[in-house]
Amino acid sequence: GSELKPSASGICTALLVLLHRNAAAASGDGGGGLRLNFYSESCPRAEQIVKEQVRRLYEEHGNTAVSWLRALFHDCTVKSCDASLLLETDAATGLVSEQASPRSFGMRNFKYVGAIKSALERECPGTVSCADLLALAARDGAAMLGGPSPIPMRTGRRDATASQYGEVERYVPNHNDTVSAVLSRFAAMGLGAEAVVALLGAHSVGRVHCSNLVARLYPAVDGGFEPAYGAYLRGRCPTADAREDTRDVAYARNDRATPMVLDNMYHKNLLKGRGLLLVDQRLASDPRTAPFVKKMAADNGYFGETFAAALVRMSENGPLTGGQGEVRKDCRFVNAK
Structure with a gap:
């Protein structure tokens, strides 16, 4: 019901304060190169397309909305929000997918990322990164689940060209970790106890x-x-x-x-x-x-506002921007050279 949704104005205010704080870091590599409406000229309907696809998938398979939140968490926790999580194992290049890690157990619905990406590619080929797709899908998934909305999410992330398979266990918390272990992992992303x-x-x-x-x-x-x-x-x-x-x-x-x-x-x-x-x-x-x-x-x-601000902060962990990385045509594979 409506009582589950915190006031939109409250969330926007909390987030604008956060974005303002982050703007100071934006000139360095904190949230460097990310900005609101990054695709306003190159692909004006990008965010709308993601939202339409997330809604359609949610209506067909409700659990997809949960999957987008978990996928963003797993992607961002391991060094950078760079869609490295989405790369599939490729015997030819020796790439091992992060999805093969025991820490990724139970993650699903990756196949539907392709549906969102295809819709973006039809509209604006080679323009919207898989990393931005994950961030926007998590935001829209949270809204579909009755969570905070709207969340101003900055975009402009670029995609990794390598998997971080070897690092996953070091970065992603385990279900039986101590609170100290979990807090220290989130602290590396600039997130305190309240955000955790x-x-x-x-x-x-x-x-x-x-x-x-x-x-x-x-x-x-x-x-x-x-x-x-x-x-x-x-x-x-x-x-x-x-x-x-x-x-x-x-x-x-x-x-x-x-x-x-x-x-x-x-x-x-x-x-x-x-x-x-x-x-x-x-x-x-x-x-x-x-x-x-x-x-x-x-x-x-209060939970909704804090969650929204923490989601934005997490989504801006060490993004690749500018000339770094690439914009993958297919989220599962590095672009052919």
């Missing part, structure tokens, strides 16, 4: 595979779980000695109340001992993050 608690609120949508949960359920249920919730999860997830493939297919929804709404239900659940992943539940008790969990649980508008 907001961004992990994306776990308000989507699901978690049982392979990431069984250690908290067997042989005994983790004492951090609300007992009834632990019993429910044991019903969802087969035992730890079940065949690996069953655990990889079985899953539990992150949030049973509003499973497809990007809202503060995640933070409310943490306060009740219903954080699915260990790292989620730890946010509620760590003194550096707990105050933000409580504040977001109490105020969905």
